[in-house]
Amino acid sequence: MSSNDILDMYIYETNSLLEQLETIVLDAEKENTFSQDNVNEIFRIMHTIKGSSAMMEFDTLATVSHRIEDMFFLIREGTMSVVKDADRPALFDVMLHAVDYFREEMEKVEAEEPLNKDVDSFLANINSLIAKIKGEEPAAEAPAPAAPAPAETAPAAPPAAVPAGPGTGNPDFPYELRVFFDDGCGMENLRAYMLITSIQSFCSEADFLYEPAAVESDASTSEQIIDNGFLLMFKNADDRERSIPVIREAGSVHSYQPHDYVPAPPQEEEAEEAPVPQAAAAPKPAAPAKPAPAAPAANNQQHQKESLISVGLSKLDQLSAIVGEIVITEAMVTASPDLKGLHLDAFSKSARQLRKLTDELQDVSMSLRMIPVSNTFQKMNRIVRDMSKKLNKQVKLTLIGENTEVDKTIVDSIGDPIMHMVRNSMDHGIEENVQDRIDAGKDPVGEIVLSAEDTGSEVIIQIKDDGAGVNDEAVLKKAIKNGIAFPDVEYSHKEILNFLMAPGFSTNQQVTEFSGRGVGMDVVKSGVESLGGTVSITSEQGK
Template sequence: MSNNDILDMYIYETNTLLEQLESIVLDAEKENTFSQDNVNEIFRIMHTIKGSSAMMEFDTLARVSHRIEDMFFLIREGTMSVVKDEDRPALFDVMLHSVDYFREEMEKVEAEQPLNEDVGSFLENINSLIAKIKGEEIPAEPAPKAAAPAAAAAPAAPAPAPAQTTEGSAEFPYGLRVFFDEGCGMENLRAFMLVTSVQGFCADADFTYQPAGVETDSSLSETVVEHGFLLQFRSEEDRARAVPIVMTAGSVHSYEEQNYAPPAPPAAAPAPAAQEAAPAVQKAPAAPAAQPAAASAQHQGQGGQKESLISVGLSKLDQLSAIVGEIVITEAMVTASPDLKGLHLDAFSKSARQLRKLTDELQDVSMSLRMIPVSNTFQKMNRIVRDMCKKLNKQVKLTLVGENTEVDKTIVDSIGDPIMHMVRNSMDHGIEESVEERIAAGKDPVGEILLSAQDTGSEVIIQISDDGAGVNDEAVLAKAIRNGIASPDVEYSHKEILNFLMAPGFSTNQQVTEFSGRGVGMDVVKSGVESLGGSVSITSEQGRGMTTIMRIPLTMAIMDGMEVSVGSSIFTIPINNIRSSIKLTEADILHDSVNGEMVKMLDGYYPVIRAKDFYNLPGGAEKIEEGILMWLESGDCSYCLFVDELLGEQQIVVKPLPAYVNNFDIKNYGITGCSILGDGNISIILDAGGLYAAARNI
């Protein structure tokens, strides 16, 4: 495993642990206490971060995590009763502060920037809490030593033998001697990582290790290289449980099991070595790209095998999706080849159907590998609500629904900011300023923000709603007129007024605060969601609250589309934007005062956009009777697109537009991408919402 791989695994593992830590602290704060399981889990998390940070030589991270570990060692030994009620808010604040600190440092590690060395004030806060837990005076933080950061052994670390030796002992008769790959470097810290892993399942008093002090003394690397690193256990069962961990640890070359006999009677001649004559030496298998070793071969109670998990880089999944997409295109080109027209090939048709079935399954599997639940993104909103409640002095609860809904990894990473802006908007603008104001309106004193996700099969619908004061149409319209984006002579509908909220630079706040007032929040939501091929809509009722609905495709790689033709050109319209298709006559078309065309559908009137005229295409149907109308919807817009004919529904692979084409601002004309058809032709993929917006601006 290369140094880059080790660093990537360190960043991934630390960020995962920080998400767990934040969730634990937020839940515990609601109960005003940590359960014993919480305390044990936090101790384990900080112990792991301390060990891995020391291995990576991130000194300040190891120092901070070590002090937090010390604090929770005291709490673990004395339970939460050692923390007074008046000190618990400070404990929760310190833990959330530590999550923020570690996240900021992880961002610097990823960006290869220097870490923050000034952690004195933060450590003073931790030391202050430790002193209060001990009932002592607040100590001053000692100056850091020149040696490695984790100078003091973790409180939970087993007490090793005082002598710096690699020989066994009768007290711990079951040994496991580990040898690392030649030239791997940092052997002392790699050895300590094994100790940390063993502590996950073995009690501290039931094992020891030699040489001692590997976590702090880099000079012991030479001893580990020459004699190996010795883990010693009281029971053979514990040693057996350690073997899979050693086998899957990084840079382990081999290991050997050694048994040690009890000391000989005084009369007996001393044996030069107490170990058995021929210990079993085994070559360790190559470490997998993904760790930690805890995901190795473990068994459930009745012998059932646990599910094995492996972390895979997103770039590899992107490559897999691209290859699957090419397979789908090639399969379509083979089965739809013009050379086969008019031929009746039963065997070929049967094989082609089987090939289509297999490629469909391959598509489903490759897409499922990229699908992850939105729970992590949703859970992060708990922290935002919690912090804003304190700063704005509001009482608000966050309700999460459908957090296990799965979406493409790329989309999950992209929707975090839009959701965050909407939650902050509900907290700052939506929920009333005071409890008295809510009570006077006949509402629960505690406001509520609902964050939900729903999978409809082709898209995910994310809804953020609050039970606050709602949108004041008059105030929004007045601000829009002052900003020059609305005219005082025009009468605007409720929906049109709400759409002003998503205009760039628009804000109803009179003053800029740390949460709002700059007019970038709603604009970020709109542009962010639309960049994913989705749409945003807002509904509100004054005095009852506001709801924002984001419709986002489940994946951006493969989609179901309807192919249509306009002259010799072929377009693809996403299926989820199509409401229906209908053939009409010229008598069914209505004309407005500026010669625009409209058609009555059910209980409403909708504008008609002719694709031939909009894109200035040669050929194509001129008369309404010669073509077909596609009734399309995207967000709040609904209209009819006039095309020549429907060619059929097909699952297509979405290809991005070439960079030189994007230079012509083509996306602002309702074109979102392209796809290669079975006959080799290119189909332009239309953005229903973008096409409508572009047509209105002409």
Template sequence: MSSNDILDMYIYETNTLLEQLENIVLDAEKENTFSQDNVTEIFRIMHTIKGSSAMMEFDTLAQVSHRIEDLFFIIRENTMEVVSEENRPALFDLMLHSVDYFREEMEKVEAEQPLNKDVDSFLANINTLIAKIKGEEPPAAAAPAPPPAAEPAPPPAEAAPQADEGNPDFPYQLRVFFDDGCGMENLRAYMLVTSIQGFCAESDFLYEPADVEQDASTAEQIIDNGFLLEFKNPEDRESAIPTVRTSGSVRSYQPHDYVPAPPQAVMPEPAETTPPPPSAVKTAKPAPASAPAAANNPNNAQHQKESLISVNLSKLDALSAIVGEIVITESMVTSSPDLKGLHLDAFSKSARQLRKLTDELQDVSMSLRMIPVSNTFQKMNRIVRDMCKKLNKQVKLTLVGENTEVDKTIVDSIGDPIMHMVRNSMDHGIEENVQDRINAGKDPVGEILLSAQDTGSEVIIQISDDGGGVNDEAVLAKAIRNGIASPDVEYSHKEILNFLMAPGFSTNAQVTEFSGRGVGMDVVKSGVESLGGSVTITSEQGQGMTTIMRIPLTMAIMDGMEVSVGDSIFTIPINNVRSSLKITEKDILHDSVNGEMVKLMDSYYPVIRAREFYNLPGGADNVEDGILMWLESGDISYCLFVDELLGEHQIVVKPLPTYVNNFDVKSYGITGCSILGDGSISIILDAKGLYAAAHIM
């Protein structure tokens, strides 16, 4: 594993943990408390981030996570009751801030930029909160008290080593374990103390049990719990370590700080012989030392995670490419012309079986690329929460159908459009004034509904709010002002809504932090259309607005209409094809600039001849010899003249070779290609790009 792989792994893992953390915090905020499970989970997350950051030598990250871990250690030991009501908002804010902080730093790590070195103010924030929480801590909780699950065998007062055992004035601890059965552990410990006194003032360190010199029974405690040294200064502890190491019969030792941390320093003995870090010991049975602290707090999420593996997307791409090949090859073999006229019963039977298996294989390989939209949806929780605070609105976000599965590439690209629409609803949709809502007979708390639904061929994502809805007059006035609409024309409600998606349209006069950056819904529209989908808006004044995005489930497989021009075969996405028709020469009308048009259903549509446009070597020139494909994409509609309609097929989309992309064929409406059943290649056309190119020329 190269260092880059390790770094990738680290970034991936940390980001996953941050996502988990954010969700926990957002959910907890609604309840206004962290459940004990949450606290344990956050503790575990911070612990992992701390450990891996320290391993990657991102010290600032390790520091911050360490402090947060401290914070949650206090909460874990004393339950959420330790945080008083007034401190809770600060705690939630702090946690969300830290998620943002880590995310930012992760981006820097990814971009190989230097990290933000100045974390002092952030650490100070955490420390202040810790102090606040501690200030209200009942004294009983601060004193070393055995956790409920203490080991029953030894005297309860000195039970299992407790993580909160210690003295804040002597925070640097060193726990020493002696060899099994070496005897006289108390005296050995005392000898250790004497040798440490050689370089460290007696007032600068403590040890526990304290009366090792006189009381022989302390030997048993030391066997069970080790001998605890507590230093005032970290330097003293550092210098004590060599002494401890060279003392006879020392089996192992663990330095750790008062607020517990896993063993960070060297362990002279193999890990197996090392007892678990004290902080991890919650139960009587010691866990294997190699396991992280979290191993003692198993939870379901972790078990679930173990049944999942993360795979590089390029491997999945390669897999689907190969499976596509197998499907094609299979049909090449079974329908081979060599087999014509032969009666091969056994062969046909095996061939059918093979067909069935390849179909299954194709389904499985496709399903590998499908992931639920829940992650994208969950992110909106945070946006709604932040905007509620900023805009002082009360809105709840309802998620429906988060488990709908969509192709990974699509999930990645619908995030921005969805976020844009949610922000839009928050900013412009939900009423500024709560009274307005009450007057309109609505719930004072606004609602944004985000839903996903799988229809088998496409996924429908719907974002609706119950806000003020679209004001037709205001939109029209703005559209006229921006020159999108003409003042003399009467527009229908639907047409006015479409202005919202015109480039450069933003009804909010003010540019806010969240929306109205001059780019508006046109970005949403073009984003969704680039995925092969469509956007529609419906709105009822006073009742809110609904945006519906229809997106194909996967981009890798597409239904297309195959047409031929000369020897070339083109595939047109089926949702661009309106119909196909045969016409005669006299149906063609000519315009002043030598363009051709055809009249269909009382409207005129331009005709583009594929052969001429692409300078193809062969193809029909005579209109009667070919066929017109009536194509539509968004608001454009035209006819493409081709030779022959070959039929509708499901194709596996392949990108064009990188070298070809240098020549910018995309701007001529050529978006990709696909391998046909006989191994030949068809070129995928994009109706919109073709039209645009034809009209520039």
């Protein structure tokens, strides 16, 4: 696997985990608590991001994810009861800030831009929360390392040294280190190879050995490393000592065991006859130290991933092109003029079967590009949440038809238009004054409904809100002011609504963070029409 393939895998996996994390946090915020399953899942997500970021040498990403992992280790051990009700809004904000931070950094990674090294203020917020969870004042955070016992058992802590045991038996390389990686970290063979590369910077290849030996070229050695650890053997004790700091600073290292070669006593013939069980027993002391709860989560994740694979769009396009050629060729063969007038029963039967199979193949190849709109819809939850806080409006988002499938190109393109319409409903549609809603007989909490429906020939996406509706008089007045309408002309309700999609049109008197620049509905119209779609607006005053 090339370095580019590994980077692509890292970006894809991290972005997928961030989408999962954001959904968990938004759902938990509505309940004002994380369930124990949520806590375990967030811990696993941060643990995975920490390990993979460290392997890719993205130090700031590894540091931030490591600290969040520490925080959720405390929550996992003490349940959500350790987080006071007054501190929970800050916890949700920090986690959503983390999602935004990682997404911005992923965009930089994809663009091959330098990452942001200044994360001190963000880490300070996390550390402040950790201090509150521990029941300490924020200023008292410095003495925290004075409690080494819990840190050695926590999977988020630096790798711990397990008490030395007997060596495996190589008198030429008697000073050994057996390294264990975090459960579920993945690509253990490549992580082992990175350790070898780091050690080679100060220790020659002739002065140390390692087992398994083919870690760079053989991915199957990962299983051996998971079961037995990765064994390093040194000629000199000093080289082993210099290797320990390298191992402690490496990403996803859970623990390490120093061993010294001890020759077996000659009188113990039974032990000499069965050396394999002795060697296999060496890593056993580390087994209790590994984070047992993480193993089921990792296994579950592996099981889930087996049903889905990531395929490049260029390969799907190539497949569709080939299938199209097969369909054309099949038609040319079966309709060949050379066959005219011939009665070939066996050929006709085979041709019908071939036509059936090529039709099915064409249907399957076309469906490969179809993906549900759920990811795009789910992202609107975050927009509604953030705008509700900033505009001081109580609004809920209802999603309908999330599993409706659309071509991936369209799904990727409709995100911005939908976002602009949802923001428009939040800013312009839902009333600012709750009392106005109550007086109108509405629920104090506003509602935006985002739905998708496949009619067979087209997909209809609707964004509806139960706000005040469009004020025709205000829109027409602004249209006349902008020179796109005339005061002596009668305009229908539909014509007035169409002014909303004119470039540069906005009914806001002041430019705000969310509106006033007149680029919202214009972007929606141009974006949807570029995909071959149409946009229509309906509105009823007060509803």
